[in-house]
Amino acid sequence: MNTARRLLFVLLLLSYLFKYNTYLMKFSTINLVYFSPTNNTKKIARSIAKGTGVCSINEIDLTHLSKSSIEQIEIKNQLTIIGAPVYRGRISEDAAKRLKNVKAENSPAIVVAVYGNRGYDDALIELKNIVQEIGFEILSAAAFVGEHSFSGKNKEIAHGRPDKDDINFAIDFGKQSYEKLMSFTDFTENKNLNIQGNFPYKTNDKMPPLSPVTIEEKCTKCGKCVQVCPVDAVKLNHKIITDKTVCILCGSCIKNCKNNAREFNDPALKKMIGNLFVNCQERKESEFFL
Ligand SMILES: Cc1cc2nc3c(=O)[nH]c(=O)nc-3n(C[C@H](O)[C@H](O)[C@H](O)COP(=O)(O)O)c2cc1C
Structure with a gap:
């Protein structure tokens, strides 16, 4: 190799290393954005973040921001984990509404839907679509099981989940997602993920007004x-x-x-919870799409 070629090689190597280092620096902080009334989504999102190995974590909890107090949240050049619970096979409407106040630019996202061991139907694909609409690039996606919101003393549904196995699975998913991100020099290289679910999404009848x-x-x-x-x-x-x-x-x-x-004391709701209890005892495993 003559001197000119050697010099060119060194320059190319340096420019690649500089670009890669800038790319790595960009992802030295992670945002966690979640809506999580009974904390399962929060636990999973935190475990995924732990798996990435990134120490600097910025949590944006959408759960207790009442509609009026949500300001526009802007995220630029940052890896973000976005989690929401599954309600009736879709993403919780409040999570979807609140997520629309987030605007992202040049940022990869890990999306996670958390469900109560019945099924997540079209929720994960809906979450992926919402997150893309607000400007993120999807890096990976997952559906995890958390104790059902309707689970109670005499009618336990997915009681105790996420358990140790779910948490380890979430940590591993975080690790693999981060490795995937690091395998690119530009995350827009990412290909479309083949996430389970359908579009148009399933529709639900309006619920009658009910409460505990x-x-x-x-x-x-x-x-x-x-x-x-x-x-x-x-x-x-x-x-x-x-x-x-x-x-x-x-x-x-x-x-x-x-x-x-x-x-809950409404008879129709109690009947529905009874049916869920009977039909959702078989353990479902969490799954991810990379
Ligand atoms: C109104 C409502 C509807 C729900 N629908 C489903 C469902 O379709 N499938 C399912 O497996 N779990 C369903 N769940 C259970 C939640 O997805 C589950 O408990 C989840 O872990 C709650 O997340 P969080 O702890 O972050 O609030 C529903 C819960 C509520 C309140």
Whole structure:
């Protein structure tokens, strides 16, 4: 190799290393964006982030931002994990609405839908589409199982999940997603993922107005249910009042009540929970698409 060729080779190598280093630097912080009334999505998103090995994590919890207080969130040049729960085979409407306040540029996303061991139908593909619409490039996608929002003492559905195996699976998924990102010098090289689900998405009938009720004898009016409701449906005004037209049945007030003073008592809802309990006992495994 003559000197000119050697010099050219060194210059090319240096320019490649510079470009790759700039690319690596770009992903030294991860954003976690999630809506998670009963915390399963949050746990999974955090485990995926752990798997990437990136230490600097910026959490954007959309759960308790009431509609009025959501400002536009801008994300530029940053890896982002986006998680939402599955409600009736779709992404929770509130998660979808709140995600539309995020705008991204030049940023790869790992998307994760969390469901209660019945099924996730079109939710993951819907989440992927929403996340692309707000400007992200999809890096990878996954569906994980978390304890069902309707799971209770006598009717346990996916009780205790995500468990140790789910968490390890999430860590491994994070690791593999990050390795995939690092295998590119420009993540727009990423090909389309073949995610399970259909478009047009499944449609659901409108739910009648329903909500948990308060068992007055057990209620100490501590206000925890008011504080944890992600849609401000619960108010404390001498006694606990729940606006059925606003409640999304997320189960957060029930699961957070230390005195077990909140419960679902609507007969049709109880029947549906009974059916879910019977039909969703067989363990479903989490899965990912890279
Ligand atoms: C209104 C509603 C509908 C739900 N629909 C489904 C469903 O279609 N399939 C399923 O497996 N789980 C379903 N779930 C259960 C949640 O997806 C599951 O509990 C999830 O772990 C909740 O996530 P979070 O803990 O982050 O809030 C539903 C829950 C609610 C409140």
